[in-house]
Structures are given as C-alpha cells and as structure tokens.
Amino acid sequence: EIVLTQSPGTLSLSPGERATLSCRASQSVSSSYLAWYQQKPGQAPRLLIYGASNRATGIPDRFSGSGSGTDFTLTISRLEPEDFAVYYCQQYGSSPRFTFGPGTKVDIK
Amino acid sequence: EVQLVESGGGLVQPGGSLRLSCAASGFTFNTYWMSWVRQAPGKGLEWVASIKQDGSEKYYVDSVKGRFTVSRDNAKNSLDLQMESLRAEDTAVYYCARDSGWNAGSYYYYMDVWGKGTTVTVSS
Numbered sequence: 420e421i422v423l424t425q426s427p428g429t430l431s432l433s434p435g436e437r438a439t440l441s442c443r444a445s446q447s448v449s450s451s452y453l454a455w456y457q458q459k460p461g462q463a464p465r466l467l468i469y470g471a472s473n474r475a476t477g478i479p480d481r482f483s484g485s486g487s488g489t490d491f492t493l494t495i496s497r498l499e500p501e502d503f504a505v506y507y508c509q510q511y512g513s514s515p516r517f518t519f520g521p522g523t524k525v526d527i528k
Numbered sequence: 529e530v531q532l533v534e535s536g537g538g539l540v541q542p543g544g545s546l547r548l549s550c551a552a553s554g555f556t557f558n559t560y561w562m563s564w565v566r567q568a569p570g571k572g573l574e575w576v577a578s579i580k581q582d583g584s585e586k587y588y589v590d591s592v593k594g595r596f597t598v599s600r601d602n603a604k605n606s607l608d609l610q611m612e613s614l615r616a617e618d619t620a621v622y623y624c625a626r627d628s629g630w631n632a633g634s635y636y637y638y639m640d641v642w643g644k645g646t647t648v649t650v651s652s
Contacts, residue, residue: 454638456573463623463642464565464573470636507573511628511637516587517563517575 421446421512423520431528438495440523442508447488452511455484455493458522459504467506468493495525503527530554530641532624537646544614548646550607550624555641558582558602561627563639564609566620566648574620577609578627591617614650621645 422445432438442453450471456464466475468484471491481496495502508520536548548564564576577588577598586598597610607624625639 451634452637454636456639458573463644464639465642466638466640469631469638469640470634473631473636475638475640509573509638514587515575515589516578517565517637517639519573519575522572 420515421448421510421518423508423510423518425506425508425520425523427523428521429524429526431526432498433528434498434500436498438493438498438502438525440493440495440506440525442486442491442493442520444489444491444510448491448510450487453484453486453491454509456507456509457502457504458507464507498525530626532626532641532643534622534624534643534646537622537648539649539651540614541652542615542650544650546611546614546648548609548611548622548624548648550609550643552605552607552626555626557600557605560629562598562600562607563625563627564598564607565623565625565639565642566618567623567645568617568620571620576622579607611648614648616650619648619650621647 424443426441453471455468458464472484483494485492505522505524507522531553533551563578579586579598595613599608623645624643626641628637
C-alpha cells in the first residue's frame with residue numbers, strides 16, 4: 420500500500436503570499452494517478468488538480484501542480500481570502516483503490 | 529447541472545445496519561465509475577468503496593470488506609451503500625463522488641463531482 424505524507428501540517432500565511440504544499444509518496448506514483456483537493460469547513464472536497472499538473476474545470480490559474488515519482492507539489496501563487504482551507508493529495512492504486520494524504524491546513528497568519 | 533445528492537444517514541446502534549443512497553443528475557451516469565468516501569469528525573478523507581460502470585467490479589477499503597456493499601441502478605441513476613455490522617469507527621460524513629475520466633485522450637484517476645454528504649453516527 421502506498422502511503423502519502425503531506426507537509427507541512429499547517430501553513431500560516433497572509434493573503435497575497437505564495438503557498439507551497441508538499442505531498443510525498445512512499446513509492447513511485449504515476450502522474451496520472453495524483454490529484455489535489457481543497458476542502459473548506461462544512462463543505463465537500465473540491466477537485467483542484469488532476470494528473471499532477473492539470474487544473475480542473477473552473478480552477479483559477481493561481482493554483483498549479485507539479486512533480487513526479489514520489490514528490491508532488493501544489494502551489495498557490497498569491498493567496499486569496501477564499502483559499503484558506505485544508506488541502507489533500509490523493510493517489511490511485513491497486514489496493515486500496517484510492518488513498519489520501521493527511522492534509523495540509525492553510526490558515527491566516 | 530451536474531449533481532450528486534446523498535441520503536439515508538442517521539443515528540444507528542453498534543451492530544446495526546443502514547443504507548445510503550446517492551441520486552445522480554446532469555451527466556451520463558452509466559459511463560462513470562462511482563465511489564464513496566467518508567470523513568470521520570475532525571479527520572481526513574478515507575476512500576470506502578468504488579463500483580464500475582456496469583457494476584461488474586467493486587472494490588472496498590479493508591476495514592469495511594464483508595460489512596459494506598456498494599451497488600448501482602443505472603436505470604435510476606442511483607448509487608447505494610449498504611452498511612451492516614456498524615461500528616463506532618464508521619461514524620463519519622459519507623460522500624458519493626464521480627470517479628475518474630478521460631481528458632484530452634488520457635485517462636486520469638480522481639473524483640471530480642461530490643455530493644454534500646450524509647452523516648452516519650454509530651452510537652448506543
């Protein structure tokens with residue numbers, strides 16, 4: 420089973436700053452299998468990035484994904500007030516079919 | 529509008545059963561895998577189960593194997609999760625989600641449409 424580790428656990432930043440979130444896999448993951456989600460309190464997760472670097476429909480271009488193999492990154496170029504949330508990476512595997520990282524909380528400094 | 533709406537959650541005693549449903553609309557349901565994902569209070573996301581377009585393949589997280597059964601009715605655009613022998617650790621918000629798809633000629637694995645969730649509480 421591939422385990423995903425996200426860092427940092429919490430990222431305290433101010434609006435306008437750049438956020439860099441890391442997702443590390445215990446084994447190599449195909450880029451096609453790696454996605455990122457945003458979740459705000461009381462809401463369902465929202466797909467941001469699929470295939471490691473492709474923005475989902477309607478996602479602003481301040482969100483970008485990169486990486487390959489075992490190291491993946493979600494970057495928010497300039498934080499807007501609505502970006503303060505929890506972010507999860509997810510990978511597809513044989514068993515279990517999907518696993519999620521523990522999440523990174525981006526909160527207001 | 530593409531939409532998923534879950535129902536069926538509630539309070540159930542340990543050892544009890546519950547059936548969750550998810551009504552899909554706005555997309556061609558029978559062309560997508562569908563999944564259930566849960567989130568325990570204050571915790572992260574956990575994939576629970578997935579079912580192939582025609583129901584011929586089903587996958588479960590180890591912790592629910594033998595207790596939960598995922599099914600779908602393509603004629604009714606609906607997805608179900610039958611939960612038996614419920615435990616306190618099954619307490620969570622349960623989301624149904626549209627699973628994976630083709631983009632620009634490549635197949636990707638993700639969940640791009642989510643319902644708002646239904647809450648299951650297992651407690652005496």
